[in-house]
Amino acid sequence: MQQTLRVNRYDPENPGAAGYQEYTVEVTDTTTILDALLTVREEMDGTLSMRCSCRASICGSCAMRVNGQAKLVCKTRVNSVSPDGATITIDPAGNLPVIKDLVVEFKPFWDKMKAIKPYLLPEGTVPKAEYIASDEDMVHLVGVVNCIQCGACVSDCSVLEVDDSFLGPAALAKAYRFVKDPRDGHQKDRLDALNESSGVWDCTRCMQCVEVCPKDVDPMGRIMLMRDMAMESGFNNTSGSRHTESFAKSVKKNGRLNETKLAVDSMGMFNVPAMLDSAPVGIRAMMKGKFPWKAHKSSEPDKVKRVFEKVEGE
Amino acid sequence: MKYAFYPGCVARGGTPELLVSANAVLDRLGIEREEIVSASCTGAGVLQERNQKLGDTLNVRTFALAEKMGAPIMTLCSTCQGVMSQANRRVLKDPEYLTEINEVLAEEGLEYKGTTVIKHLLWVLVEEIGIEALQKTFTKELSGLNFAPFYGCYIVRPSDALGFDEHPERQTSLETVIESTGATAVENDGKTKCCGLPILLINQSNAIQMVSNHTGEAKDLGADAMVTPCPLCHLNLDGYQPKAAKRRPSGKIDLPILHLPQMLGLAMGMQPKELGLQRHIISTKEVVAKAIAAPAVAVS
Numbered sequence: 223m224q225q226t227l228r229v230n231r232y233d234p235e236n237p238g239a240a241g242y243q244e245y246t247v248e249v250t251d252t253t254t255i256l257d258a259l260l261t262v263r264e265e266m267d268g269t270l271s272m273r274c275s276c277r278a279s280i281c282g283s284c285a286m287r288v289n290g291q292a293k294l295v296c297k298t299r300v301n302s303v304s305p306d307g308a309t310i311t312i313d314p315a316g317n318l319p320v321i322k323d324l325v326v327e328f329k330p331f332w333d334k335m336k337a338i339k340p341y342l343l344p345e346g347t348v349p350k351a352e353y354i355a356s357d358e359d360m361v362h363l364v365g366v367v368n369c370i371q372c373g374a375c376v377s378d379c380s381v382l383e384v385d386d387s388f389l390g391p392a393a394l395a396k397a398y399r400f401v402k403d404p405r406d407g408h409q410k411d412r413l414d415a416l417n418e419s420s421g422v423w424d425c426t427r428c429m430q431c432v433e434v435c436p437k438d439v440d441p442m443g444r445i446m447l448m449r450d451m452a453m454e455s456g457f458n459n460t461s462g463s464r465h466t467e468s469f470a471k472s473v474k475k476n477g478r479l480n481e482t483k484l485a486v487d488s489m490g491m492f493n494v495p496a497m498l499d500s501a502p503v504g505i506r507a508m509m510k511g512k513f514p515w516k517a518h519k520s521s522e523p524d525k526v527k528r529v530f531e532k533v534e535g536e
Numbered sequence: 537m538k539y540a541f542y543p544g545c546v547a548r549g550g551t552p553e554l555l556v557s558a559n560a561v562l563d564r565l566g567i568e569r570e571e572i573v574s575a576s577c578t579g580a581g582v583l584q585e586r587n588q589k590l591g592d593t594l595n596v597r598t599f600a601l602a603e604k605m606g607a608p609i610m611t612l613c614s615t616c617q618g619v620m621s622q623a624n625r626r627v628l629k630d631p632e633y634l635t636e637i638n639e640v641l642a643e644e645g646l647e648y649k650g651t652t653v654i655k656h657l658l659w660v661l662v663e664e665i666g667i668e669a670l671q672k673t674f675t676k677e678l679s680g681l682n683f684a685p686f687y688g689c690y691i692v693r694p695s696d697a698l699g700f701d702e703h704p705e706r707q708t709s710l711e712t713v714i715e716s717t718g719a720t721a722v723e724n725d726g727k728t729k730c731c732g733l734p735i736l737l738i739n740q741s742n743a744i745q746m747v748s749n750h751t752g753e754a755k756d757l758g759a760d761a762m763v764t765p766c767p768l769c770h771l772n773l774d775g776y777q778p779k780a781a782k783r784r785p786s787g788k789i790d791l792p793i794l795h796l797p798q799m800l801g802l803a804m805g806m807q808p809k810e811l812g813l814q815r816h817i818i819s820t821k822e823v824v825a826k827a828i829a830a831p832a833v834a835v836s
Binding site (some may be wrong): 224290318328370383384385388419423424425426427428430431432440446447449450453460461465466468469470472473477478479480481482484485488489497501503506507510511512516520521522526528529530531532534536 | 545548549550551552573574575576577579580581583584585586589590592593597613640641643644652653690691693694695725729730732734735738739740742743745746748749752771775776778779814815816834
């Protein structure tokens with residue numbers, strides 16, 4: 223059967239001609255998007271640029287957007303995206319500068335990887351032979367080690383879309399890999415650095431990275447674990463950690479969330495500039511009858527509190 | 537069918553107009569419901585980052601309460617839907633984990649057997665009430681109005697926790713409901729993206745930029761309003777839009793953000809006050825006027 227691909231073209235030598243170009247190719251049930259793009263390049267238009275290598279979702283070269291969502295195109299069959307044969311739109315990966323057509327500049331990606339110090343920093347006496355790590359300590363890191371650095375998560379990250387200083391899901395997942403490695407001696411320093419702005423607290427928990435990762439690395443899950451570890455290590459003076467603590471306190475007390483208190487606690491009780499900055503929003507909301515002063519409650523807050531005590535006491 | 541009603545914290549807190557309008561619309565549709573009054577907050581993903589088991593236990597408690605009522609849960613909040621769906625998936629996949637959680641709940645005589653179905657009002661409309669039955673309650677044909685859908689992250693991701701394989705219609709459910717009123721669903725890039733609320737109190741500049749991008753885009757595409765099934769998105773997209781507008785070249789956006797039941801209420805010919813439409817930060821006057829001026833549904 224025939225399948226039309228609508229491909230986003232860009233040539234730095236002729237930027238005025240940028241735009242979508244359509245190609246129709248013959249496909250079968252097993253044709254991948256990459257197969258289809260290679261057919262275009264080899265048989266129809268040799269000027270189409272893209273990166274690919276292994277064709278087996280190992281090398282991580284071919285992440286791009288398929289109908290608006292980042293995918294490893296060698297791992298994606300045409301008929302899984304378009305069972306009814308509707309045109310498929312192909313764009314380069316997002317949140318990275320486009321070099322040509324479907325090829326993006328990975329320098330910002332690697333710079334952030336480097337920033338988290340992606341290597342072991344052991345402390346103490348150097349063992350005579352290798353550093354020993356128990357299976358138990360390493361097995362939960364397998365999921366992160368599976369990362370092939372394809373950049374799909376970076377492409378679709380909500381925060382990178384508005385703030386390119388954010389370390390981003392790939393580098394943060396990599397950071398987790400070293401924070402949790404029993405052979406590393408700098409866990410606290412690492413968490414201290416990740417606790418800074420552009421680090422773990424800037425994630426919105428939108429789950430784009432979880433959704434698009436072709437290797438189930440779960441970057442967001444790792445970021446959440448590092449938030450908890452940072453708080454446990456005593457890094458509590460961020461609006462992020464105050465937000466989490468206040469949220470938990472409110473639910474523990476009333477069984478429900480008190481949004482007004484959450485806002486005040488997160489900014490910090492004595493953060494006058496932030497309070498003044500938010501005052502117009504708060505006043506507007508109050509005038510419209512939003513945010514009741516009285517916290518709403520579960521009918522049985524004691525039972526909710528008991529769940530907190532039991533689970534947190536474990 | 538009777539539902540175990542779970543409005544969610546924000547419908548009782550920051551967006552009281554959601555609960556008011558939902559109740560009005562649910563009454564009109566004749567949907568029987570009983571609130572799970574003893575239920576707690578889902579944790580909204582925030583509690584989970586501190587202690588996932590704590591979050592899961594609170595949610596399983598809610599599922600057990602609904603199971604005891606013999607009714608599926610109906611929520612009004614995308615975030616509640618997602619957090620509950622994820623918790624339910626985790627305990628159903630791991631019976632030992634469920635047993636551990638049930639041990640905590642045994643003290644108050646609760647046990648979750650794993651049968652509770654959790655559905656957002658949006659899914660209830662499409663899957664159970666059905667578009668045809670829904671349309672029978674409409675008195676206005678909202679043709680000529682343009683509504684931009686905005687889902688909220690947790691009702692679209694992670695897709696494998698949300699039953700999209702068995703229910704592919706869920707992925708376009710909001711457009712389906714918008715179009716059932718006769719209005720046009722305005723396709724927009726932001727519709728499944730993050731509104732920014734989770735980092736509003738942490739990195740306000742980024743959160744506001746997201747509001748600016750999404751509401752600005754929808755406005756530029758000609759939307760009269762944005763419609764969302766997520767009260768948390770509403771809080772940010774409505775409440776912080778005046779600040780976000782300063783980041784647009786024109787300095788203004790003025791895009792009303794309607795809760796899903798408010799749009800339905802307008803199609804049902806309800807009065808704006810019944811739907812709490814006066815309680816928004818961004819005025820709903822223009823879109824309300826257009827809805828009131830819309831033609832009556834032709835009686836076939």
